Amino acid sequence: MSITRVDDRLSQLSQTLWRQRAQVEVLLYRLEVQQLVLASGRSRWIDMSSRDVEDAIDDLRTEELLRAAHVAAVAPALGCAPESSLSELADAAGEPWAQILREHQATFLTLIGNIEAVSRDNRDLLARGLNDTRAFVSRLADTPQVDGYSNEGAGTRAITRPTLVDWDV
Numbered sequence: 001m002s003i004t005r006v007d008d009r010l011s012q013l014s015q016t017l018w019r020q021r022a023q024v025e026v027l028l029y030r031l032e033v034q035q036l037v038l039a040s041g042r043s044r045w046i047d048m049s050s051r052d053v054e055d056a057i058d059d060l061r062t063e064e065l066l067r068a069a070h071v072a073a074v075a076p077a078l079g080c081a082p083e084s085s086l087s088e089l090a091d092a093a094g095e096p097w098a099q100i101l102r103e104h105q106a107t108f109l110t111l112i113g114n115i116e117a118v119s120r121d122n123r124d125l126l127a128r129g130l131n132d133t134r135a136f137v138s139r140l141a142d143t144p145q146v147d148g149y150s151n152e153g154a155g156t157r158a159i160t161r162p163t164l165v166d167w168d169v
Helices: 003-040 043-074 086-093 097-142
Strands: 147-149 155-157
Touching: 003 043, 003 086, 003 097, 086 097
Parallel strands: none
Antiparallel strands: 147 155
């Protein structure tokens, strides 16, 4: 394969990597927004922030397929396996492509580290919220007397454990 053709394929790969980097940054942003929602206790937005994160992950999966196709197209011309890593491609590419691919790789590693940290914090916030909710419901269930209304609408003093929903019609 000619040098010009290899350069064209490496250029296409680099363009895909730039798009992928932008999408990883969008994912990190959406995870941080989710973290703010979780930390604020505004449960109204948790579902929406979760959908935003899932959408960003779906977009990344699509771009990952394109990246894999570009790698498979250029790798054999560099003497590498079609599923080679960026590091392996950089080792085989020569300059200036080696430096460009290494910069992409370094940025991805930093972004992925940030995503892992924010994801871990979000899981902790979700677990704490779930535990707080369970404790609240448990306290309600353990209260022996609660003022409330009967299914006829009359005020009563409950003798049994309270229920959150009156199923009697």
